Amino acid sequence: MKKEINLILKSDYVSQYEDGYPLLLKEVLVDFEKVTQEGTIVNLLTSKKKFVAKAYHGLQNKGFGWILSRDQSESIDTTYFTTKIKTALSHRESFYADDSTTAFRVFNGEGDGVGGITIDYFDGYYMITWYSIGIYEYREDILNALKSCVEYKGIYQKKRFDSKGMYLDETDDFITGERASEPLIVKENGANFAIYLDDGAMVGIFLDQKDVRKTIRDKYAKEKTVLNTFSYTGAFSVFAALGKAKKTTSVDLAKRSLAKTTEQFEVNKIDVDTQEIIVEDVFNYFKYAVRKKLLFDMVILDPPSFARSKKHTFSASKDYVKLLKEAIQITCKGGIIVASTNSANFSMMTFRDFIKRAFKELKGNHKVQESFTLPKDFRVNPKFKEGDYLKVVFIRKL
Numbered sequence: 001m002k003k004e005i006n007l008i009l010k011s012d013y014v015s016q017y018e019d020g021y022p023l024l025l026k027e028v029l030v031d032f033e034k035v036t037q038e039g040t041i042v043n044l045l046t047s048k049k050k051f052v053a054k055a056y057h058g059l060q061n062k063g064f065g066w067i068l069s070r071d072q073s074e075s076i077d078t079t080y081f082t083t084k085i086k087t088a089l090s091h092r093e094s095f096y097a098d099d100s101t102t103a104f105r106v107f108n109g110e111g112d113g114v115g116g117i118t119i120d121y122f123d124g125y126y127m128i129t130w131y132s133i134g135i136y137e138y139r140e141d142i143l144n145a146l147k148s149c150v151e152y153k154g155i156y157q158k159k160r161f162d163s164k165g166m167y168l169d170e171t172d173d174f175i176t177g178e179r180a181s182e183p184l185i186v187k188e189n190g191a192n193f194a195i196y197l198d199d200g201a202m203v204g205i206f207l208d209q210k211d212v213r214k215t216i217r218d219k220y221a222k223e224k225t226v227l228n229t230f231s232y233t234g235a236f237s238v239f240a241a242l243g244k245a246k247k248t249t250s251v252d253l254a255k256r257s258l259a260k261t262t263e264q265f266e267v268n269k270i271d272v273d274t275q276e277i278i279v280e281d282v283f284n285y286f287k288y289a290v291r292k293k294l295l296f297d298m299v300i301l302d303p304p305s306f307a308r309s310k311k312h313t314f315s316a317s318k319d320y321v322k323l324l325k326e327a328i329q330i331t332c333k334g335g336i337i338v339a340s341t342n343s344a345n346f347s348m349m350t351f352r353d354f355i356k357r358a359f360k361e362l363k364g365n366h367k368v369q370e371s372f373t374l375p376k377d378f379r380v381n382p383k384f385k386e387g388d389y390l391k392v393v394f395i396r397k398l
């Protein structure tokens, strides 16, 4: 049994939690200092001692914990997590049934009722990501629940405990079952992906962009020259090439991106020699492209929310307009810019304003073709809009 404690909500915040807001914040509690141990169950009460909700204490970004239940008598045990996982699985039936996609999210934190944990599926293997020590305290219950709900080849984990969600480096992320091959080849809408379940913080693919990749391949890439910036393992480039792009150019600062991108082309039987992979700071590349008067039919922008390189610091909320202006200058007339951000700090409306501002400052015109937020497997809690962090806009330069 986990420790349990009663804490009092400041009266201004009672209705917010009665209404179902899932994130527990320190500021809403009268006496937060009474709870010190992560994993402790916190019963939130009004000043008149009326029960509002049950949470666990876990430190994550600005959060102090996540609401688990609004039923005072519910215990947080294997049965509790089994119910949550079963419900989550029922929302992914169409993904399990589709042989052309074997990598997707099966449990998306607060979107599936328990914040601080995600579970991804990779062709028979499961990857649990723990976002706080608090939720990791429940690992036995959660593992038992998962094992009872699914057939699995193996289960892996990533620990992202520190306040910025940084990966806790361990020699081994494997938990149980059999080990996956390295690489493990998974499918997404018919394309192949080489992933590594036990090789550092990331596996090699960001599952939240699946609809965007498919759209690039099926609707935009044909006969086009495509510049993919912040390309990582080149996922967008691969989909563009599979959509018969004339040529793709992938630019990323990380040295490993060259080998990783080459591998993704190879597992899709695309001749790497026909594509360009450049290891460089994109801001230098933009300068080079302008000097050489390069123009692309399509430019993809998918920067991290925040990044520091030797010469530049990039923050999506401060610098996205500048980034767009760089891209606009090397996109041909009638061409497409795919602007993406995973920054939870601003809304889609603000992002659309950034786009308007960039074109206005360059005295250019544009048309928004379509936009995307998180795909269906990344379930979002309607009471927690911040959870729908992804914003992708397809913009035509007129």
Ligand code: SAH
Pocket (backbone or CB within 6 Å): 205, 206, 209, 229, 230, 231, 232, 233, 234, 235, 236, 251, 252, 253, 254, 257, 280, 281, 282, 283, 302, 303, 304, 307, 308, 309, 312
């Ligand atoms: N678009 C990718 C994911 C991008 S992740 C995909 O769809 O899979 C962010 C990437 O940006 C990382 O690979 C990181 O190495 C790269 N990066 C960060 N700052 C950069 C910079 N200034 N220039 C080039 N790449 C950068």
